[in-house]
Amino acid sequence: xxxxxxxxxxxxxxxxxxxxxxxxxxxxxxxxxxxxxxxxxxxxxxxxxxxxxxxxxxxxxxxxxxxxxxxxxxxxxxxxxxxxxxxxxxxxxxxxxxxxxxxxxxxxxxxxxxxxxxxxxxxxxxxxxxxxxxxxxxxxxxxxxxxxxxxxxxxxxxxxxxxxxxxxxxxxxxxxxxxxxxxxxxxxxxxxxxxxxxxxxxxxxxxxxxxxxxxxxxxxxxxxxxxxxxxxxxxxxxxxxxxxxxxxxxxxxxxxxxxxxxxxxxxxxxxxxxxxxxxxxxxxxxxxxxxxxxxxxxxxxxxxxxxxxxxxxxxxxxxxxxxxxxxxxxxxxxxxxxxxxxxxxxxxxxxxxxxxxxxxxxxxxxxxxxxxxxxxxxxxxxxxxxxxxxxxxxxxxxxxxxxxxxxxxxxxxxxxxxxxxxxxxxxxxxxxxxxxxxxxxxxxxxxxxxxxxxxxxxxxxxxxxxxxxxxxxxxxxxxxxxxxxxxxxxxxxxxxxxxxxxxxxxxxxxxxxxxxxxxxxxxxxxxxxxxxxxxxxxxxxxxxxxxxxxxxxxxxxxxxxxxxxxxxxxxxxxxxxxxxxxxxxxxxxxxxxxxxxxxxxxxxxxxxxxxxxxxxxxxxxxxxxxxxxxxxxxxxxxxxxxxxxxxxxxxxxxxxxxxxxxxxxxxxxxxxxxxxxxxxxxxxxxxxxxxxxxxxxxxxxxxxxxxxxxxxxxxxxxxxxxxxxxxxxxxxxxxxxxxxxxxxxxxxxxxxxxxxxxxxxxxxxxxxxxxxxxxxxxxxxxxxxxxxxxxxxxxxxxxxxxxxxxxxxxxxxxxxxxxxxxxxxxxxxxxxxxxxxxxxxxxxxxxxxxxxxxxxxxxxxxxxxxxxxxxxxxxxxxxxxxxxxxxxxxxxxxxxxxxxxxxxxxxxxxxxxxxxxxxxxxxxxxxxxxxxxxx
Numbered sequence: 001x002x003x004x005x006x007x008x009x010x011x012x013x014x015x016x017x018x019x020x021x022x023x024x025x026x027x028x029x030x031x032x033x034x035x036x037x038x039x040x041x042x043x044x045x046x047x048x049x050x051x052x053x054x055x056x057x058x059x060x061x062x063x064x065x066x067x068x069x070x071x072x073x074x075x076x077x078x079x080x081x082x083x084x085x086x087x088x089x090x091x092x093x094x095x096x097x098x099x100x101x102x103x104x105x106x107x108x109x110x111x112x113x114x115x116x117x118x119x120x121x122x123x124x125x126x127x128x129x130x131x132x133x134x135x136x137x138x139x140x141x142x143x144x145x146x147x148x149x150x151x152x153x154x155x156x157x158x159x160x161x162x163x164x165x166x167x168x169x170x171x172x173x174x175x176x177x178x179x180x181x182x183x184x185x186x187x188x189x190x191x192x193x194x195x196x197x198x199x200x201x202x203x204x205x206x207x208x209x210x211x212x213x214x215x216x217x218x219x220x221x222x223x224x225x226x227x228x229x230x231x232x233x234x235x236x237x238x239x240x241x242x243x244x245x246x247x248x249x250x251x252x253x254x255x256x257x258x259x260x261x262x263x264x265x266x267x268x269x270x271x272x273x274x275x276x277x278x279x280x281x282x283x284x285x286x287x288x289x290x291x292x293x294x295x296x297x298x299x300x301x302x303x304x305x306x307x308x309x310x311x312x313x314x315x316x317x318x319x320x321x322x323x324x325x326x327x328x329x330x331x332x333x334x335x336x337x338x339x340x341x342x343x344x345x346x347x348x349x350x351x352x353x354x355x356x357x358x359x360x361x362x363x364x365x366x367x368x369x370x371x372x373x374x375x376x377x378x379x380x381x382x383x384x385x386x387x388x389x390x391x392x393x394x395x396x397x398x399x400x401x402x403x404x405x406x407x408x409x410x411x412x413x414x415x416x417x418x419x420x421x422x423x424x425x426x427x428x429x430x431x432x433x434x435x436x437x438x439x440x441x442x443x444x445x446x447x448x449x450x451x452x453x454x455x456x457x458x459x460x461x462x463x464x465x466x467x468x469x470x471x472x473x474x475x476x477x478x479x480x481x482x483x484x485x486x487x488x489x490x491x492x493x494x495x496x497x498x499x500x501x502x503x504x505x506x507x508x509x510x511x512x513x514x515x516x517x518x519x520x521x522x523x524x525x526x527x528x529x530x531x532x533x534x535x536x537x538x539x540x541x542x543x544x545x546x547x548x549x550x551x552x553x554x555x556x557x558x559x560x561x562x563x564x565x566x567x568x569x570x571x572x573x574x575x576x577x578x579x580x581x582x583x584x585x586x587x588x589x590x591x592x593x594x595x596x597x598x599x600x601x602x603x604x605x606x607x608x609x610x611x612x613x614x615x616x617x618x619x620x621x622x623x624x625x626x627x628x629x630x631x632x633x634x635x636x637x638x639x640x641x642x643x644x645x646x647x648x649x650x651x652x653x654x655x656x657x658x659x660x661x662x663x664x665x666x667x668x669x670x671x672x673x674x675x676x677x678x679x680x681x682x683x684x685x686x687x688x689x690x691x692x693x694x695x696x697x698x699x700x701x702x703x704x705x706x707x708x709x710x711x712x713x714x715x716x717x718x719x720x721x722x723x724x725x726x727x728x729x730x731x732x733x734x735x736x737x738x739x740x741x742x743x744x745x746x747x748x749x750x751x752x753x754x755x756x757x758x759x760x761x762x763x764x765x766x767x768x769x770x771x772x773x774x775x776x777x778x779x780x781x782x783x784x785x786x787x788x789x790x791x792x793x794x795x796x797x798x799x800x801x802x803x804x805x806x807x808x809x810x811x812x813x814x815x816x817x818x819x820x821x822x823x824x825x826x827x828x829x830x831x832x833x834x835x836x837x838x839x840x841x842x843x844x845x846x847x848x849x850x851x852x853x854x855x856x857x858x859x860x861x862x863x864x865x866x867x868x869x870x871x872x873x874x875x876x877x878x879x880x881x882x883x884x885x886x887x888x889x890x891x892x893x894x895x896x897x898x899x900x901x902x903x904x905x906x907x908x909x910x911x912x913x914x915x916x917x918x919x920x921x922x923x924x925x926x927x928x929x930x931x932x933x934x935x
Contacts, residue, residue: 095230160588406423592630
């Protein structure tokens with residue numbers, strides 16, 4: 001049929017739908033019982049078999065390259081992000097005791113919390129401290145101790161003053177390779193001892209060199225995790241591994257908050273809070289659940305008011321909702337059979353079915369109530385309803401289902417599974433609307449006459465009043481669309497997950513504080529290396545990316561390098577120092593004459609300047625009694641021996657010959673950086689706030705320049721977001737192709753296909769333009785509304801085109817179609833628009849985008865498309881019936897009473913000035929008599 005034709009709606013679906021409805025209304029009770037029994041079986045089976053996958057990893061396609069990298073990381077290091085307890089105070093003196101107290105409390109609950117880490121404790125490495133020295137320093141220490149070998153063998157007499165001076169002289173002349181002490185140092189100490197008033201109080205400065213630098217082992221200590229100059233402290237921990245239960249995580253986080261509150265009451269000077277990716281995800285889930293419940297309560301009241309206003313009561317709308325619930329229960333059984341589980345994205349399929357599935361029942365009910373105004377028999381009215389509006393419901397449902405099912409061909413697993421689940425569910429909701437709902441209506445209305453039926457709102461009268469000037473409507477619609485299109489260049493996509501969290505959420509505020517007051521973030525990239533050397537090499541390359549990388553974290557550098565070269569040296573030192581005495585033995589003292597003789601012997605070995613440094617000792621000996629020289633030199637020698645022994649003992653304490661290993665580090669620390677197969681982890685923190693889109697993009701590109709195999713939550717989010725957008729675009733393309741095929745099969749005309757697609761095409765264009773003008777970004781939370789808007793827009797367009805095909809003359813939208821389009825749109829806008837009140841900004845944005853999109857599609861379907869159809873049919877002749885001719889069934893040879901004339905929308909309502917249509921007869925169909933009784 002062409003727009004100028006005169007025939008009615010010739011959909012091939014009309015005949016089978018009327019046959020199906022006759023069967024249903026003949027056996028309404030068995031049909032309803034069978035529907036409910038099947039729903040009960042499907043619901044019970046789903047309750048026992050349907051799985052729930054709450055990990056974001058389940059949304060990803062395991063075959064994509066970056067997902068394989070993430071899966072490899074999970075297999076090596078596990079999928080447990082840190083929860084972070086943040087302690088805020090005026091300084092370390094307040095923060096550190098609070099950290100210790102919080103950590104102590106958490107370790108008492110090791111069944112709930114693991115890997116508690118608030119200090120980097122490297123004290124176990126002190127016994128192996130010599131490995132921390134640079135290789136050259138360790139070699140010099142080895143040579144010094146080698147020079148002391150006679151002393152270490154028991155010959156402490158080598159520490160006599162004369163021997164030290166003589167040994168120094170031999171060294172200076174190149175005779176002895178063993179370094180002892182420089183002669184000026186020994187002579188200076190001896191001269192000071194002789195000139196003092198009392199030798200036991202004489203000033204003593206150790207002549208022995210600093211064999212180990214004072215700060216050599218400063219890092220081998222227990223350091224709390226402090227930020228912002230000690231005003232912030234962190235305690236890191238994991239939820240204990242007790243399976244994959246998401247509820248278990250809820251309980252653990254709730255218990256953790258209770259413990260923090262108890263500790264906070266005892267520490268009024270500090271503020272203690274909780275954050276971390278698991279906490280933010282849990283808080284987001286809790287906030288979204290609460291917001292959904294609140295929005296559900298608001299939408300329930302709003303939808304109830306709409307039903308009462310639109311359909312003049314609640315009984316029939318409640319039956320429509322009941323049929324929808326049956327379809328949803330069937331859908332749960334289908335999900336269990338087809339997929340077997342739900343993920344955190346496909347969990348929303350129930351909301352999608354409620355939002356879209358109710359539309360089929362509303363269209364059916366709106367037409368049925370309008371037909372009942374002129375048809376006394378509920379059975380005849382239901383058959384007529386199925387024949388008139390049924391093809392539109394089936395076509396609209398199939399196109400919506402195909403739009404979802406096409407997403408099953410995309411690469412993003414979460415979107416693909418959602419498409420398969422929602423698409424099948426839509427089909428089942430259509431079946432429920434065409435089978436279960438007629439059975440319920442027949443059981444309820446078979447004894448109710450036309451006078452007792454509620455009267456739906458006559459929306460078509462107002463729309464057709466506007467349609468008296470279709471050209472003006474077209475001009476205004478095109479102008480409004482062009483105005484909206486101006487906002488398309490301003491449309492943007494927001495990757496930042498923090499911008500979707502509820503405002504005032506503690507975990508989100510603490511993450512912002514960590515970003516603002518320190519370089520600490522809960523987001524970082526991950527690079528996995530097979531060897532420590534490879535990891536350290538990458539670390540240097542990452543740190544060279546100064547424009548995108550702030551810092552890195554790893555534990556490989558906590559262990560010293562060159563272990564193979566250092567170990568034999570440390571072993572020699574440890575062996576030489578193994579038998580140190582508790583106290584140095586009494587060292588014999590040389591006579592003053594012997595000391596003086598040694599000094600004289602040094603004249604030829606030393607330069608004049610060096611020898612001049614020995615003159616004070618010669619003078620002090622000459623000016624002191626021999627006995628006093630003996631006494632004071634003995635005291636000096638014992639002091640030097642004790643000093644040396646103390647230094648050697650210190651060296652022995654850090655001379656464990658076993659090389660440092662990862663097991664020497666704290667287990668909570670090692671577990672975060674060492675994989676089960678011995679691979680090493682490097683964390684790379686971005687510069688600036690990489691939660692923002694531009695910073696994240698630069699960060700991802702920068703780290704991949706160093707390591708193409710880098711992974712981590714920021715990269716996962718970046719790639720998943722891009723893949724999700726690509727998947728939605730792919731799904732849209734697939735959907736349009738499949739929907740076009742379905743519409744061609746139904747309408748048999750490309751023109752009608754384009755007309756049916758016009759509302760969704762123009763509506764989506766207006767929606768995106770308005771989002772740009774209003775600066776409302778698309779994000780991972782509200783992208784899910786796109787298939788919803790697509791389904792609603794296509795469904796509305798299909799029904800309007802079917803309504804157009806069922807009429808003759810210039811097109812005016814029928815009251816039932818206008819009411820159904822308005823009611824489906826308003827119920828969706830109220831149901832989802834109530835989310836705009838949610839504190840969860842992701843849900844609020846979802847409500848805004850969906851409400852705006854449905855509003856645009858509704859206006860386009862009710863005004864723009866009817867205006868186009870009115871203009872196309874301006875020359876169409878009158879002559880066919882305004883609605884399909886009533887059918888009087890003949891069952892088992894028994895004729896039923898002729899029903900009154902069936903007019904779906906009275907001429908006085910829709911066309912006040914129109915003449916009644918001329919009688920029109922269709923050819924009889926097999927098994928039925930077709931009658932028409934003119935008024």
